[in-house]
Every structure is written in structure tokens, then in C-alpha cells.
Amino acid sequence: MQPFKPFNHSTIQFLLQDSYHTIAAPSTGDFRDRGSKFLAYAFPANTEEEWQACAEKVKKEHPKARHHCYAYRLGLDGNSFRANDDGEPSGTAGRPILGQIDSFGLTNIIIVVVRYFGGTLLGTSGLINAYKTSSQTALENADIIEKIIEDNIRIKFDYAQMGEVMNAVKKMNLNIVKQHFEETAYIDVSIRKNETENQLLRLKALLAKVSLEEAEGLEELEGVEILVLG
Numbered sequence: 001m002q003p004f005k006p007f008n009h010s011t012i013q014f015l016l017q018d019s020y021h022t023i024a025a026p027s028t029g030d031f032r033d034r035g036s037k038f039l040a041y042a043f044p045a046n047t048e049e050e051w052q053a054c055a056e057k058v059k060k061e062h063p064k065a066r067h068h069c070y071a072y073r074l075g076l077d078g079n080s081f082r083a084n085d086d087g088e089p090s091g092t093a094g095r096p097i098l099g100q101i102d103s104f105g106l107t108n109i110i111i112v113v114v115r116y117f118g119g120t121l122l123g124t125s126g127l128i129n130a131y132k133t134s135s136q137t138a139l140e141n142a143d144i145i146e147k148i149i150e151d152n153i154r155i156k157f158d159y160a161q162m163g164e165v166m167n168a169v170k171k172m173n174l175n176i177v178k179q180h181f182e183e184t185a186y187i188d189v190s191i192r193k194n195e196t197e198n199q200l201l202r203l204k205a206l207l208a209k210v211s212l213e214e215a216e217g218l219e220e221l222e223g224v225e226i227l228v229l230g
Contacts, residue, residue: 017194018148018149018192018193018194019146019147019148019149020076020106020107020108020146020147020149021104021105021106021107021144021145021146021147022044022106022107022108022109022144022145022147023042023043023044023106023109023139023142023143023144023145024044024142024143024144024145025044025142025143026041026042026043026044027041027042027138027139027141027142027143028040028041028042028138028141029042029134029135029136029137029138029139029140029141030134030137031130031133031134031137033118033122033126033129033130034118034120034122034126035117035118035119035120036115036116036117036118036120036122036130037115037116037118038113038114038115038130038131038133038134039062039065039113039114039116039134040097040111040112040113040134040135040137040138041054041058041111041112041113041114041138042109042110042111042135042138042139042142043109043110043111043112044108044109045072045074045108045109045110046074046108047074048074048080050110051072051074051110054110054112055068055070055110055112058112058114059112059114062114062116064116065114065115065116066087066115066116066117067085067086067087067088067093067113067114067115068086068112068113068114069084069085069086069088069093069094069097069112069113069114069115069131070082070083070084070086070094070097070110070111070112070113071083071084071094071095071097071098071101071110071111071135072098072101072109072110072111073098073101073102073106073107073108073109074107074108075107075108076107076149078107081098082094083095083097083098088115088127088131089124089127091128092124092127092128092131093113093127093131094131095128096128096129096131096132096135097111097113097131097132097135099132100132100135100136100139101135101139103136104139104144106139106144111135111138111139113131113134113135115130148192148193149192149193150190150191150192150193151190151191151192151193151196151228151229151230152177152188152189152190152228152229152230153188153189153190153191153196153200153226153227153228153229154186154187154188154226154227154229155169155186155187155188155189155203155224155225155226155227156184156185156186156224156225156226156227157185157186157223157224157225158185158223158224159185160223161207161222161223161224162185164207165187165207165224166187167206168203168206168207169187169189169203171206172199172202172203172206174189174190174191174199174203175189175190175191176188176189177189177190188229196228200226200228201215201216202215203226204218204221204226207221207224208221
């Protein structure tokens with residue numbers, strides 16, 4: 001593992017935005033130099049378990065490859081990362097792979113590059129270029145998407161308040177993700193994270209039939225409880 005974490009614009013933006021960019025599905029890329037083949041495999045991965053499974057999958061598919069180098073970056077802040085050279089000279093494989101992940105401004109992704117040795121040593125610059133270019137090609141071939149970070153909100157209510165709650169949710173065009181109507185009644189809605197505070201204030205104002213300014217001072221609503229589930 002290389003102690004490498006560039007302070008580029010993408011890393012900083014993780015802390016400021018409620019969205020991030022990743023790849024929608026696995027993609028591949030390749031590069032050849034003086035007989036050596038470099039095959040890059042990019043996967044979306046949200047957890048430690050997922051990136052490990054992806055790395056193991058590639059290793060099993062290429063048991064005769066000389067090296068299985070990889071890099072990943074995980075998390076909304078991008079703070080979970082690793083760059084692995086798998087026997088290549090230090091800094092010539094994992095770092096260039098991670099550099100491409102950061103260059104594209106991505107997180108929740110792993111790239112594994114396998115090398116089939118062609119009999120000729122490529123030198124430090126040759127290796128860096130090979131791992132960088134194969135990773136770059138895999139990302140250029142990928143479908144890069146923006147994912148929105150949302151808060152899940154639970155609105156619990158007495159059945160007497162059901163009509164008002166549903167009318168407010170409809171008026172605000174909130175996305176309902178779950179409805180529960182048994183002994184207790186509640187609905188779960190999703191709200192874009194940076195809009196949560198304002199949307200909850202508006203919801204309180206609609207349910208209490210007061211202005212936004214008056215809603216700011218409300219601590220309780222009659223027959224309604226609003227919970228931020230995260």
C-alpha cells in the first residue's frame with residue numbers, strides 16, 4: 001500500500017457536495033508495450049467487502065498473470081483508499097491507477113490491472129505509463145454517473161392526520177419510498193441531503209398551517225412525528 005492521497009479538487013469537493021461520481025457498471029481497458037499486456041478492470045464498489053471480491057474475481061480469472069495491481073477509493077469523502085503495486089517497483093503501478101481515479105473525480109470504485117510479462121523490462125517510466133494508460137482507457141470506456149446523496153425521512157402520524165400528511169407530501173412532490181398502514185401509520189420519503197433542512201421546515205409549515213417563520217419555532221406537531229433516519 002502506498003501512502004498516497006493527492007489533495008486535488010475532487011477530494012475537496014467530496015466534503016462540499018451532496019453528490020458524487022462513480023461508474024455505473026464494470027468496464028475494461030488495455031495497453032500493450034514491448035510484449036507486455038496490461039488489462040484493466042474497473043468496478044463500482046461501495047464497501048471493503050465489495051472491492052475485495054472484485055480484486056479476487058480478477059485474480060481468479062487471470063491466475064497466470066505476473067502482477068495483479070490495483071487501487072481503490074471509497075466513501076463520500078474519499079478518505080478510504082489504497083494503492084497496491086503487487087511486486088512491481090514501488091510507486092509504478094498502484095499510484096498511477098489511483099491517479100486516474102482521482103483525475104476523473106471518482107469514488108466508490110476499484111481498478112485492477114493485470115500484467116502479462118512480455119520478456120522485456122519497461123523501466124519505471126514505462127510501467128507508470130502502462131498502468132496509467134490502461135486505467136485511463138477503462139474509465140474512458142465506462143459510463144460515469146452522478147449519484148445523489150439523500151436523507152430518508154419517516155413521517156409518523158395518527159390516522160386522523162393522514163389526509164393532511166398525504167396532501168403535504170403530494171404538494172411538495174416528495175419521493176415516497178415506503179408506506180406502512182397498520183397499528184401505526186408512517187411513510188418514508190427521500191430528500192436530497194442539502195435540501196433536507198429547508199424541506200422539513202416547509203413540511204412543518206404545511207402541516208401546522210403556519211408561515212415558514214412560525215414553523216421555525218415549532219418543536220412538536222399535533223398527531224405527527226418527523227424523524228430523520230439518515
